[in-house]
Amino acid sequence: xxNKILTNAVVTEEGVSRIHQxxxxxVKDVDATAAFLVEKSGQMxxxxxxxxxxxxxxxASLVSSSFASTRxxxxxxxxxxFQAMFQQGDxxxxxxxxxxxxxxxxxxxxxxxxxxxVKVQAEQTAKALAEELIQMMHPGH
Numbered sequence: 001x002x003n004k005i006l007t008n009a010v011v012t013e014e015g016v017s018r019i020h021q022x023x024x025x026x027v028k029d030v031d032a033t034a035a036f037l038v039e040k041s042g043q044m045x046x047x048x049x050x051x052x053x054x055x056x057x058x059x060a061s062l063v064s065s066s067f068a069s070t071r072x073x074x075x076x077x078x079x080x081x082f083q084a085m086f087q088q089g090d091x092x093x094x095x096x097x098x099x100x101x102x103x104x105x106x107x108x109x110x111x112x113x114x115x116x117x118v119k120v121q122a123e124q125t126a127k128a129l130a131e132e133l134i135q136m137m138h139p140g141h
Contacts, residue, residue, distance in 0.1 A: 015136050016046075019129060023048035026107065026125045030118045033092065036106040037129060038063050045103065054108075063096055063106055084119070088112065097122050099130040101137070 023035040027049040034049030036056065042064035044056050066085065074082045085096040095118050097105040105126045109118055 012136070015132060018132050019046050020048060022125050022128055022132070026121055030107070030109060030114055030121050031111060032107050032109040032118065034106075034108045035125075036060065036063075036108075038104045038106055040064055040067060040098075040102045040104060049108075059106070063104055067096070067098060067104060084123075086115070086119070088115075095119060095122055097126045099126050099133065101130050101133045103129070103133060105129060 019037065023037065023046060026032065026035045032049060034047060034051050034054065036044060036048075036059065037046040038044055038060040042061040044060040047056060067081075070085060071081050074080065081098065083098050087094045087096075092108055092110050093112060093115065095107045095109070095115075097107075099105060105122055107118055107122050
């Protein structure tokens with residue numbers, strides 16, 4: 001799913017396919033439950049993985065709000081924004097990574113022994129996603 005209406009990008013089938021491929025590879029590579037691409041406005045752009053039973057609309061909205069609130073904390077300690085956030089639960093954890101575009105990569109996973117791998121792979125995927133999104137926003141550049 002890529003929400004074509006809510007983006008300010010020139011959305012092509014190839015671009016949509018590449019975004020889904022990147023998210024799908026991330027899910028597979030780190031054995032994640034799911035990976036999402038969320039606009040900082042709170043709109044879900046794309047999902048891959050097992051999302052049955054997940055309220056993806058609420059997750060997207062709350063992830064966006066979480067970044068907004070931590071931005072204030074970041075400024076209090078002299079940072080512009082936190083680029084990454086990690087939240088650990090008993091059964092599932094979530095890693096959030098802010099792209100230089102107005103988007104957030106979300107990875108939900110359950111194996112805590114893979115936290116480091118999730119962080120590294122998510123950062124690499126975020127860079128590739130950002131390049132794709134920038135290309136969509138500025139075609140021909």
